Amino acid sequence: MEPRLSVLICSGTGCASNKSMEVMDALRKEIATRGLEQEVEVVQTGCQGFCAVGPIVYVQPDDVFYQQVGVKDVPRLVEEHFLKGRPYKDKLYVPPMGGMPIPKLMDIPFFKSQVLVALRNKGLIDPEKIEDYIARDGYQALARVLTEMKPEQVIECVTKSGLRGRGGGGFPTGVKWASARKASGDIKYVLCNGDEGDPGAFMDRSIMEGDPHSVLEGMCIAAFAVGSSQGYVYVRKEYPLAVQRIEVAIEQAREFGLLGKDILGAGFDFDVEVRRGAGAFVCGESTALMASIEGNPGEPRAKYIHTVDAGLWNRPSCLNNVETFANVPMILQRGWEWFSSIGTGDVSQDPWGGSKGTKVFSIAGDVNNTGLIEVPMGTTLREIVFDIAGGLPEGKRFKAVQTGGPSGGFLPESLLNLPVDFDRLVEAGSMMGSGGMVVLGHDKCMVDSAKFFIDFTADESCGKCTPCRIGSKIMLQSLEKISEGKATEEDVEQLERVAHEVANLSLCGLGKSAPNPVLTALRYFRDEVMAHVHEKRCPAGECKALITYSIDAGKCTGCTLCAKNCPTDCITGERKAAHAIVTDRCIKCGSCKIVCNFDAVVVQ
Amino acid sequence: MQKILQIVEKWGGRKDCLIEMLHDVQTEYNHLPESALRVLSARLSVPLTQITHVATFYASFSLVPKGDTRLRVCMGTACYQKGGNRILEALERELKVKSGEVTPDGEFSLESARCIGCCGIAPALVVDDDDVFGKVNPTKMKKFVADIKKKKQAGKQSAAEA
Numbered sequence: 185m186e187p188r189l190s191v192l193i194c195s196g197t198g199c200a201s202n203k204s205m206e207v208m209d210a211l212r213k214e215i216a217t218r219g220l221e222q223e224v225e226v227v228q229t230g231c232q233g234f235c236a237v238g239p240i241v242y243v244q245p246d247d248v249f250y251q252q253v254g255v256k257d258v259p260r261l262v263e264e265h266f267l268k269g270r271p272y273k274d275k276l277y278v279p280p281m282g283g284m285p286i287p288k289l290m291d292i293p294f295f296k297s298q299v300l301v302a303l304r305n306k307g308l309i310d311p312e313k314i315e316d317y318i319a320r321d322g323y324q325a326l327a328r329v330l331t332e333m334k335p336e337q338v339i340e341c342v343t344k345s346g347l348r349g350r351g352g353g354g355f356p357t358g359v360k361w362a363s364a365r366k367a368s369g370d371i372k373y374v375l376c377n378g379d380e381g382d383p384g385a386f387m388d389r390s391i392m393e394g395d396p397h398s399v400l401e402g403m404c405i406a407a408f409a410v411g412s413s414q415g416y417v418y419v420r421k422e423y424p425l426a427v428q429r430i431e432v433a434i435e436q437a438r439e440f441g442l443l444g445k446d447i448l449g450a451g452f453d454f455d456v457e458v459r460r461g462a463g464a465f466v467c468g469e470s471t472a473l474m475a476s477i478e479g480n481p482g483e484p485r486a487k488y489i490h491t492v493d494a495g496l497w498n499r500p501s502c503l504n505n506v507e508t509f510a511n512v513p514m515i516l517q518r519g520w521e522w523f524s525s526i527g528t529g530d531v532s533q534d535p536w537g538g539s540k541g542t543k544v545f546s547i548a549g550d551v552n553n554t555g556l557i558e559v560p561m562g563t564t565l566r567e568i569v570f571d572i573a574g575g576l577p578e579g580k581r582f583k584a585v586q587t588g589g590p591s592g593g594f595l596p597e598s599l600l601n602l603p604v605d606f607d608r609l610v611e612a613g614s615m616m617g618s619g620g621m622v623v624l625g626h627d628k629c630m631v632d633s634a635k636f637f638i639d640f641t642a643d644e645s646c647g648k649c650t651p652c653r654i655g656s657k658i659m660l661q662s663l664e665k666i667s668e669g670k671a672t673e674e675d676v677e678q679l680e681r682v683a684h685e686v687a688n689l690s691l692c693g694l695g696k697s698a699p700n701p702v703l704t705a706l707r708y709f710r711d712e713v714m715a716h717v718h719e720k721r722c723p724a725g726e727c728k729a730l731i732t733y734s735i736d737a738g739k740c741t742g743c744t745l746c747a748k749n750c751p752t753d754c755i756t757g758e759r760k761a762a763h764a765i766v767t768d769r770c771i772k773c774g775s776c777k778i779v780c781n782f783d784a785v786v787v788q
Numbered sequence: 789m790q791k792i793l794q795i796v797e798k799w800g801g802r803k804d805c806l807i808e809m810l811h812d813v814q815t816e817y818n819h820l821p822e823s824a825l826r827v828l829s830a831r832l833s834v835p836l837t838q839i840t841h842v843a844t845f846y847a848s849f850s851l852v853p854k855g856d857t858r859l860r861v862c863m864g865t866a867c868y869q870k871g872g873n874r875i876l877e878a879l880e881r882e883l884k885v886k887s888g889e890v891t892p893d894g895e896f897s898l899e900s901a902r903c904i905g906c907c908g909i910a911p912a913l914v915v916d917d918d919d920v921f922g923k924v925n926p927t928k929m930k931k932f933v934a935d936i937k938k939k940k941q942a943g944k945q946s947a948a949e950a
Contacts, residue, residue, distance in 0.1 A: 198909045201920035235908020383864030386905035421811065421848050422904055424918045462807050463847030463902065479806035481845035548866035548907035555908045586865065620907075622865045636868050646845075749927045751881050774874055775927050 187225040189266060191215075192307055194240040196231025196393055197425060198555075203255070204239035210258040211241075215266070224266050227316075230394015230429075232307035233556035234294055237277065242289060242307060249289040250275040280552040280574050294553045294572055299526065301542045302350075302387075302510040303558045305395040311429050314436040317397040323442055325516035326401050329408055330450035335365060338409040342512065345520035346531035346540030351377055351468070351505030352591065352617045353693070354606035356535035357512075360502060363492040364410040367500035372412040374403050374454075375496065375503040377473060378419040378426065381465040382589030383640065385620030387544040388506035390556050392419065392426035395510065396433035400443065400456060402509030405516060407454040410502045415456040418473055421463060430458055465590075465644035469692045470495070470503050472646065483648045484692035505618070507544055515541075527561035528605045539605030543619055547573045550580050550625035566600040569623055580625035583724075584708070588617025590637045590644075591697030593704030594630060613704045615697060629726035630709040631716055635663040637701040645694065652695030655686035659702055666713065667727040669720035676717060680706060725787040728772045732788055735776075737762035739784035746776035746785065791816055792827045803832050806842060810849055819853045847902070855890045855897030857936060858916050859883075864903025866910040871926060875911050876900055878926040882933050896933075 193199075193208045208228060215224050232240045237251035241261070248271050250261065257275055264272035276285035277292050286292050300306065309316035317323070329338055343358025364372060376399060380388040391399060403415050419427050434456050437443040445453050464482045466472045472482035474496040495501025515523045524531060529538015539561040545568060548554045552574035559568065565585055569575065576582055584594040587604075593614035595602065602608055606616050624633065642656035662679040665671040683699035690696045706713060715721050722730040735746070735755075742760040747753075754770050757763030765776070777785040795812045799805035806828070813824050820843050829836040843849045861867075861876040876887055876898075883896050890897040906912040909922025915936065924932070 197904075197920055198906050198922065201906065201909060201912070201922045235906070238909070380905065381902065383868075383903035384866050384907055385903070386907055389905040422902065460808060460811055461846075462811065462849060464845065465902065476807065477804065479804040479842070481841055483845075546907055548910060549869045554866075554910070589865070620865065622869060622907075624869060628869060633869075636865070751878070773877055773926070774871070775878075778871075778874075778925070779927055 185222055188223040189225070189246065190244045191224060191226045192229045192242040192244065193226065194230070194232040194238060194242075194307060195228045196235070196238075196390060198231065198235035199238035199240055202238045202252075204253075206255050207239050207241070207253050207258065210255045211262070214258050214262045218262060218267065220262075220266055227310050228312075229307045229309060230305075230311045231390040231556060233303065233390070234553065235556070236552070236554040240307070241275075244308075246271075247288045247290055249277055249287070249292060251277050280577070293574065294555070294557070297563075297567065297572055298558050299542050299560050300558050301514050301523075301526075302391060302398070302507050302544055303395075303556070304514065305398065306390070306556075307394070309395065311394050311396055312432050314397060314433070314440055314442075317395070321517065322397055322513070323401055325513035326404050326442065327448055329405050329516055330448050330452055335409045335411065338405060338516065339365060341520045342409070342515060343535060344531070345515045345523040346527065346529075346535065346538060347508065347511055347515060347523065348535075348539060348606060349505055350507035350511070350543065350618065352382075352588065352615065354539070354616060356531075357504060357508055359535050360492060360504070361406060361409050363490065364412075364500055364502035367493045369500045371414070372410055372500040372502070373496045374407045374410065374412045374415040375473070375477070375501055376403055376415065376417040376509055377468060377470075377503055377505045378417055378423075378430075379461045379468045379473060380420060380423075380506070380618060381468045381644075382591070382618045382620050384546065384548055384586070384589055384622045385618045386546045387556055387619055389423050389426050391506050391510050391544075392423065393429050396429045397437065398510040398513060399430070399506055400433055400437055402504075402512035403456060404443065404447070404454050405512050406502060406504065406509065408452055410500075412502065413453045413455070415454060416459050416477055416496075417456060418459050418461060418467070418477060420461045427458060427460060434458070464646070465640075466646045466692070466694050469694055472692070473503065474501060481646075483646045484694075486691060507618075511541060528603060529607075539607065543604070543616070545619045545621050547621045547623070549586075549622035550576050550628070551623045552577055561605045562603040564601050564603055565595065568604065568621065569600070573623070576623065576625055580627070582623070583626045583628060584624045584630070586622045586624060586633070586701070587620065588615040588697075588700070589620045590640050591615055591693065591700055592617045592620075593700040594624070594633065594708060595704070596708040598708075613707055614700060627724050627726070629667075629722055629724035630705040630712050631663060631667045631722070632724075632726045634701045634705040635660065635667055638663055638698070641694065641698040645698075649689075649691035649695065651686050651689035652691065652698065655682050655690070655695070656698055658682050659686070659699065663702070666716045667722070668729040669716060669727070671717050673717060676706070676713065731772065732767055733765050733770055733772060733774075733776065734767075734786050734788065735763050735765055736784045736786050737764075739782050741782055741784075743781070745779045745781070749775045749779045751775060789823075789827060792824050793831070796828065796831050801831065803834055806832065806834065806839065807846070810843060814849055817853075819850045822851075853890070853894070856895050857940065858897050858899065860899045860901035860904075860914045861887075862904045862906065862910070862912045862914070863900040864905075864907060864910070866907035867903075867912055870910040872900075872911040874926040875913060875924055875929065878929040879933070882929050895937075
């Protein structure tokens with residue numbers, strides 16, 4: 185008997201950290217107790233994307249979405265929904281601004297405007313079951329490619345679709361494949377970049393954890409197109425679940441004859457191995473990644489000779505990102521016309537002429553709906569931040585959105601109507617990167633944020649080329665001076681000059697793009713930066729050297745909570761009387777402000 | 789020695805799998821002991837200098853032992869914006885060590901982590917390799933550390949009883 189209902193539980197890292205696996209066990213037990221095992225099946229899925237409200241339980245075919253489900257909610261949920269057949273009201277999604285609960289997933293604003301291509305199977309399949317992927321038309325594209333198409337036709341289809349690299353560079357995928365096909369050499373490699381190092385981006389983790397076969401199928405199609413028989417997936421060690429799921433998927437694909445010798449009886453061989461990264465951001469760069477797969481330190485090299493001609497072990501290598509590969513089967517299955525009908529620009533004459541298809545963004549920071557979304561290229565920042573991500577939490581005003589990780593920049597309110605695609609973001613001084621978007625509220629300091637990114641780059645610079653190694657340190661020192669209120673105008677000038685030099689002279693993309701956060705902070709938030717220099721003031725109240733904490737006696741109720749939580753015992757005052765902070769002992773840790781329920785702690 | 793040889797065996801003695809072998813050694817010994825690196829050098833015919841270059845280039849590897857429990861505070865953008873640095877400072881105060889150090893009793897090591905990809909539940913921290921805690925609060929770190937200690941103690945006791 186087919187089950188009447190499928191209960192899908194998110195086992196992505198976000199939901200799992202909120203104990204979704206315990207909820208799953210409880211559901212299975214409760215369903216058994218009520219004798220419903222034959223009627224209701226429980227499925228563990230990959231990341232659903234709406235991490236803000238996890239653990240997520242989704243019931244099909246009813247399309248009912250439950251949020252923040254705890255073990256204690258399970259008996260009522262089973263009784264109400266599975267027995268009585270009505271949604272369990274207490275755990276339905278409620279919009280952050282108030283209003284009626286929304287039972288159906290497709291009516292929830294976060295999901296409504298999304299168009300799922302790379303994330304087509306998110307939250308719908310068990311990532312450790314190849315049968316689930318196949319049931320959703322998985323490996324159909326590969327079968328068509330191997331039985332009906334020539335490699336050149338595959339490349340033409342991908343080129344015409346307008347697919348560009350989702351890892352950040354935006355290089356046209358079909359053009360890369362064509363070069364790799366043309367490159368001479370009997371051994372060629374297809375490599376998957378799963379070294380998602382951009383802080384603030386987690387779409388590749390989610391795809392590898394939630395739908396690993398989509399990546400393998402994409403790689404297999406690429407291998408057929410370029411003429412390769414060996415592939416590698418390079419995954420960050422920080423993503424243990426992704427490593428495990430990809431490994432399981434490879435095993436299953438081999439068992440089903442979808443990897444290995446003579447795939448689908450078409451006389452085509454291709455196999456894949458996993459290599460784990462070891463915590464170096466620069467390994468997301470193509471030549472560094474290849475050095476790392478070879479077992480060497482991940483240092484990039486100059487690319488006078490492209491990696492499609494001489495990459496891994498000096499052989500032709502075709503490297504694409506996880507999300508790029510996940511798009512490929514859909515393009516072959518539904519046709520390039522369909523894919524290129526989504527997105528911006530015109531790629532019929534020039535593969536760089538537009539940004540086609542969809543893009544997955546991870547949206548985090550000061551927004552109500554943090555998580556993973558997939559929208560057509562050309563969707564505006566405003567739609568993403570305010571419609572899909574639900575805007576900023578109460579009491580916060582929008583200041584900037586940071587796109588593209590450490591290689592990207594800060595975009596101000598005036599650019600909220602910018603359609604998001606590869607080229608528009610670069611024009612604005614930022615970049616797509618792998619699609620991280622972090623929203624900053626009015627209380628975030630641009631100097632501090634720029635310092636955060638440059639600190640990251642300075643630390644992750646591999647040290648091979650001088651502009652990046654020394655330049656990032658000089659930029660960091662200048663930013664530190666600014667945030668401490670010790671900088672002069674000359675320091676800001678020097679910062680700007682060095683930033684341009686690092687961008688122009690560095691060897692690889694890491695250094696070339698590293699100054700973007702500094703340059704956009706100066707371009708769009710110059711007044712705020714200069715307040716640190718001229719007035720020795722941090723308008724956002726974040727730079728520790730320039731702020732003091734005090735307590736507003738009018739608002740303080742004397743509840744003593746701040747004093748109890750102060751790590752240096754520098755808050756004095758009797759119960760039910762206004763408290764005060766002894767400033768010279770205060771280490772500005774902010775604990776008092778976090779715990780105060782009356783908004784009585786003032787930062788100036 | 790036996791274990792190192794097993795690890796070399798597992799990866800087919802392939803030089804290009806050096807990083808994978810180092811991962812396994814690190815998991816086994818909680819750091820990369822010099823003796824292990826010497827064995828790898830001899831077995832793979834890779835100079836010790838080159839192995840050391842790899843071992844020191846990548847942040848995942850450590851030449852000195854880490855604590856029994858590793859606390860890694862995510863310092864990705866989303867976590868930083870939500871106060872990840874405050875979490876790290878609170879743990880520094882609680883454990884009385886700086887980030888990157890090990891407590892004198894060897895019980896805890898404290899590190900900042902590169903983005904762990906849990907931006908939706910920022911700020912986050914990871915205990916050991918894969919136990920992720922989201923939306924953590926810097927004012928609750930005392931209890932957090934105490935709870936881990938309690939859990940470890942209970943684990944040790946039940947292991948002893950068994």
